[in-house]
Amino acid sequence: MKTTTVIAFNNMKYYKSKNILTGIAIVLTTFLLFVIPAAGNGILEAQFVTINKIYPTWHALFRNVDKATATEMAAHHDIAEYGLRSDAGIMGLEDASVSMISLDEKGAELYRMELLEGNLPRQENEIVVSKGILMALGQQGTIGDTIKVPYQIFRDGQLDYTQEREFRISGFLEDSEASLAQQTFVAVVSESFIESEMPKGRITYRFLFQVKDEGSSTTDDIEYAIHEIARQFGISENEININQDYLYANYVDPAYVPAIAGVMLVTVMAGILTIYSIYYMSMNQRIQEFGRLKAIGATKRQMRQIVLREGFCVAVAAIPAGLLLGTLTSKIVLMKFVDLAAVEDGYSDILREVIRTGEVPLYHWWIYLLAIAVTLGTVYLSLIKLMNMAAGVSEVEAMRFHDAGIKRSQCKGYESLTIGRLAGRNLTGNKKKSAITIISMALTGVLLMVVATVISCANPKDSADNSIVGQYEISPVIENNNREHPERKWTNIQQDNPMNEGLKKQVEELAGVIRVDSFTTVYVTGEPFEEGVHNAINGIPEEYAKEIEDGIVEGKITYEELKAGDKIIVDQTLLHWYPDLEIGQRLNLTVYDGTRTYEKEFVIAAIGDYRHGLINYHYLITAKEAADRLCENNSTEYFHVIADKDYDPELDGAIRELVEGSGRLELNSWKAEYDKWKTSLAVLGGASYAFLGILGAISVMNLVNTMINSVHLRKKELGMMQAIGMSDRQLMKMLQIEGLFYTLGTLAATIGLGSLAGYPLFLYAKKAGMFEISNYHYPWAAAVTVSAVLLLIQAGLTLGIAKSVKKDPLIERIRFNE
Amino acid sequence: MGKETNTILELEDLVKYYGRGENLVKAVDHTSLKIERGKFTAIVGRSGSGKSTLLHLIGGLDRPDKGRVLIEGKDIFSLKSDSLAQFRRKKIGFIFQDYNLIPSLNVWENIVLPLGLDNRKVNRQEVEQIVEKIGLTDKKSAMPNALSGGQKQRTAIARALVTKPAIILADEPTGNLDSQTELEVISLLKSCVQDFGQTLMMITHDETIAQMADRVIIVEDGRAIT
Known part of the structure; x- marks a missing residue:
């Protein structure tokens, strides 16, 4: 093994506590860098698979196209497949909504319409129905049977009077759960039926088609082609319906990659800040050591290598743990989100099933490779400055160097001392370290508060208030x-x-x-x-x-x-x-x-x-x-x-009764709007807070390191204070004040800057109409939670550190030499 | 009766061993001693003879395996950790070879630190007097990193004196100083102790210093020979 690697490896073992903290930060960073693309990609792929199972496969349809134009368009060089649909009308039923359409074979294929049995209708009196439709009609029948159907033809832009005629069942469609629940069905009739009901020249079609795929088309390319075709045939914008869900499911959305990359970048930044400041804290301590290495002939390159390899040694140990954690939890994370968004419909059920059964593979080799590469890059970026510091150490200066952290030779000081002043003097004596810790922790905090502001403003109560006046x-x-x-x-x-x-x-x-x-x-x-x-x-x-x-x-x-x-x-x-x-x-x-x-x-x-x-x-x-x-x-x-009250079941029941009793009225309620918003915002909030929570945990490693470091370096000094009469209680109090300084400093920056930065983002979100945001809500919950969590961590940390200090006999601490 | 009241410190069969089996080190081995109030006692002995351990046990910095340390008749190891710390800051002053000043505090603050820990008000006049006596009046605002070795040790002496403890324990206080400074520091220490009527116990390797003491205790293989 190379000497530099040996030294780096030994350094890693020697500075164990620091490297454990760095390791935890790297594990969490790797975890996020794995879970974000894995979950992001997984949920999209799962949606794609689900959409591909449910949605029609046409890219776009043009409404109100006459037969001649349809024939011309079919020959267009950008159109790969096409089909025709024509809307005949509806069945005149009270409790169910049944559309009657005609489809050619290609149209049926593009609509993913598969018959359970039988054939598409050809004769004027043939029809394809479903069991649900027969139930709604109150009739029974199998293929070849005749049923009586009341219907209203869609003529001249409106539904005509109800007529009734007999149809022979030529095939059966399957009812989806959603269509049964909502009593919304589609029946297929033949083109001859429509021709019999409407004069030939006045039949209009929906022209469904797929655009030719060049292999690497994006949704934007396809949408462009669709609009081009429309323009060439004089189809107005209002007549174009693009199958967005299907397109997004099958072609890359150009906004998707930057979004995932953006979230990963935030993670990388948090990682860099934390790892850098953890190493930075120990750097001063190690200047002498680097000076000695230089004195005995280590080159600048070798010094850099020693620092880099120590970092990479930790990364090599930590990355697999992060990947393992990510692998074990991504599926749970995904399921949790799908459950959060739990709307009991066919789509969500299929989505859940697709993830649960592993039909969509979450674990792609490229995601592992990406997480490893980005984490190593993060570690490398964190170490660049420190590598240069080590390489730039002057032998003599380093040998003489004694880091007391105090550079001043004079200081006015206090006339008398208290524990609080003692803590204050230590903190002000190490301004740079205190500032680095606070800034690196506060950055994550500010981000958290900014996101929390948006989430807090996007509150379902407000959104419901905006959607409806009163209850x-x-x-x-x-x-x-x-x-x-x-x-x-x-x-x-x-x-x-x-x-x-x-x-x-x-x-x-x-x-x-x-x-x-x-x-x-x-x-x-x-x-x-x-x-x-x-x-x-x-x-x-x-x-x-x-x-x-x-x-x-x-x-x-x-x-x-x-x-x-x-x-x-x-x-x-x-x-x-x-x-x-x-x-x-x-x-x-x-x-x-x-x-x-x-x-x-x-x-x-x-x-x-x-x-x-x-x-x-x-x-x-x-x-x-x-x-x-x-x-x-x-x-x-x-x-x-x-x-x-926003919701009172008794009043709800009474109003509903009144509305339903009239038969001519409709009802919407605040509660319904609220529930709708609550579900969609819960998913957004859950995902954001989970991400920010882990990011916060990475930053907390920084606080842990600073606290341990400040105590470790001062082991002798603290022992000395105890030798001259500082009691355990006073020691604890001093450490607590020091910790509180970091915590309160971080909180002041987090809450102060976070609140300031959150407001402009709220204004932007309001203007952009994001989540029906209209009122500013200060994110109290996030502010209180962040404060409580930080204070708790700090209190626990102080307790643990004070305990570990007391573990060594006083005399050992006084004798301690760094 | 007179003899009894003059005893400020009493060691009763004090034992402190380190290690086991072949590595067993008898740092303090069944040592009993009585020290009189107001006297200057020098502790001498070869390196590793157990001098420092003995001093640390007397100061309550380390716990004995066996035996008792009585200061003004009080068994210090019967006290709980926090009470022992309080006892130490009232009754004992420490001076170490490597000064052990707090780097983030200036000279004045280092001196008044024990008073602060004891929640006592600083009597400015008294402290100024001590500072003047140790000759650091113009260095009160200096940080430890700006002091010479002698100045650091003077600061440490002032810190040990400020609470007016009954006993001052000094562990080779001049070990890091040149001979000129060494004599100055010892003279200063002795005169302070005399002025304040305190008991001084000092570890030293220096014959000249030992000769300045009222009593010399020789430590050999953990046993005190007076």
């Missing part, structure tokens, strides 16, 4: 294009609106209801809005006047002024679609009020930013009084119920 939202069932249910058309609802005073009173009388706020909706069309698209003016009650005024981001108008009725506020969401809208612009709109329509001019007075729950996803805003005046009919679309 319940009652609205009529609106279907504008269903001939079978003309009563569901908005203009018809206006004339006989179930959202009347009677209902309002009934709800108000329920126990637990504080008040019911009614919101008016007035549908309008006209320039500059796209033809045929209804926009709505939302009449917001006076209770929300302040929120309306506070939400204005540009322009100025009071709620009182809105009451006049000729001015409106535009929510800035609308600017996404119509970026040219501006303050002062006049809009000549057609107002829909029951059977009559009329023109009216509105002026945009201001642009606002409001929660979706308040404006009910209607982006033109005015005072309720003004909106009410626009219609002679009852234009109330929403009752927002303000209750005394």
Whole structure:
């Protein structure tokens, strides 16, 4: 073995405690560097496999394509496979929703539609159904049997009156759990059936296709090709539907690699900081030793090698442990996250199954190799400065060097001493070491606080508050294009609106209801809005006047002024679609009020930013009084119920009964929104905190090292103090104060800087619309937890160190020479 | 009665062995002694004879395997760790060969440290007096790394004197000093002890110093021969 390796190996054994700490830091770093790509890749692959099991395989579909265009597009050189689908209509059933579509064979293949038995329909009277559909129809049958089907044809953009005819079952589809649970099914009819129901020229198709894959296509490449094809055939953007989930599952998302790399980089930084500062602490102690080696002829290169090899010796021992830990836990970690996101649907079940059965291999050789290479790189980067320090040691200086850590020759000092002052003098005497420890620990802390701020702001309660005003939202069932249910058309609802005073009173009388706020909706069309698209003016009650005024981001108008009725506020969401809208612009709109329509001019007075729950996803805003005046009919679309509790099962039941009893109303609740957000944010929070927790553990190695080091180097000094009368209790108190200094210093930096840095990130997240973040919530939980954990670790550490100091007899400590 | 009250320190059959079997070292071997108050006792003997161990046992820095150490009639090893520390800071002052100053404290702070540990108020006048006596008035703010060996040892002496302990234990206090400084330091130490009426026990290899003592104890193979 080379001499440098022998020396490095012996150094590793000699500085055992330091190298154990470095080892733990490397184990944790390796663990993270393995788990992050393994879990990241694993969850994606598992999703891909799951998606590939469920999702259709077409890359995109173009809606409303006529037969001639479809034939032309089929010949396009970028299209690999294509199929045709046409939507006939729906079955007219009360309790189930059954779409009736026709598919050609390629279309069925691209939809991953496999028949349990039988064939796709060819004859006009043939149909493919499922057991679920037969149950919903209340009929029975096997292949060749005839069933009676009530149906509504989708004609001229709306559902026509219900008709009934007999079909012969040509095949059976399997029902998925999700479709049975939601009672949503698809039945396949033949193209001849559609041709019999609609004049030939008016049949439109959905053109499903896969783009030719050049081998290394990214999702961006494929999406580009799709848009190119659309452009060439004059297909508008609105008619394009890209199968994003399937594309992401099968092609590399260009954002994925940088995201994983970013998280790994943060880990590497934490590793470098910790390993560097652990070695740095012992470096001064070893200057003499390096000087001696130099004096007897070690070259600069050899000095560097000694430092590097010591680090690598530790890494060689620690990396396998980190990999083993990662290998043992990644599957558990993944399962935990999938469980956290536990939504009881077919997708999650398959996802869980895919991971559990190992169908997706988590352990790829390249992940091991990546973790090893990046960890070794981390260790190398941590040691560069120290290698140069060792190489630059001057023989004579090093031999003379006695590290007391004190460079000053004079100091004013205190007239009398207390334990606190004694501790203070030691800390201020080693400013650089104290600063390095605090900074390297605080960096992780700051990161933790910044992420915690976002997670804390992304709180399900807020998100629910943003999605819904009050605890319940009652609205009529609106279907504008269903001939079978003309009563569901908005203009018809206006004339006989179930959202009347009677209902309002009934709800108000329920126990637990504080008040019911009614919101008016007035549908309008006209320039500059796209033809045929209804926009709505939302009449917001006076209770929300302040929120309306506070939400204005540009322009100025009071709620009182809105009451006049000729001015409106535009929510800035609308600017996404119509970026040219501006303050002062006049809009000549057609107002829909029951059977009559009329023109009216509105002026945009201001642009606002409001929660979706308040404006009910209607982006033109005015005072309720003004909106009410626009219609002679009852234009109330929403009752927002303000209750005394966010969730009260009794009130929930009572409102539900009322809503379901009417048969014309729909209900959404705060609790439902809250549960939805809670699930998705739990996964995000869990993953982030787990990662930051381990990162924190790496940094804690630093604190452990600093504390051990400060006591180890001062073993003799502490013994001396005890010899001249320092009691064990006083020793403990002094060490505690010193430890507290590091902890409080770290906490001050963590909480102070973390809070400061968290706020701009909150503002960014709010602006970017991340997780419906709207209100700033200081991450108290994280701040308290970080403080408590650090204080506990420090207290435990002091206790342990003081105990280990006391283990040696006093006389041994006084005799101790470093 | 007079003789009894004059005894400040009494060792009763003190034993301290290290190692086992062939490696057994009898550092202190059934030693009994009585030391009178206010006297200067020199402890001499060859290297490894057990002088330092004896001094450490007297100071309560090490525990004996057997026997008792009585200071002013109190068996110091009957005290618990913290009580022993308190007893030590009130009754005993230590001076070591390698000074053992606290590097992060200046001269003044090193001197007043035992008072601080004892939660006693610093009587500035008294401490100034000691500092003046040891000749470090202009070095009060100096850090130990800026002092010469002699200055360091003077600081250590002042530190041992500041609590006015009954006994001062000095382990070769001049071992690291040149002969000129050595004499200065010993004279200083002796005069301080006389001024404050303290008992001094000092380990030394130096014949001249031993001759300055009121009593000389020779230690051989762990046994004290007076």
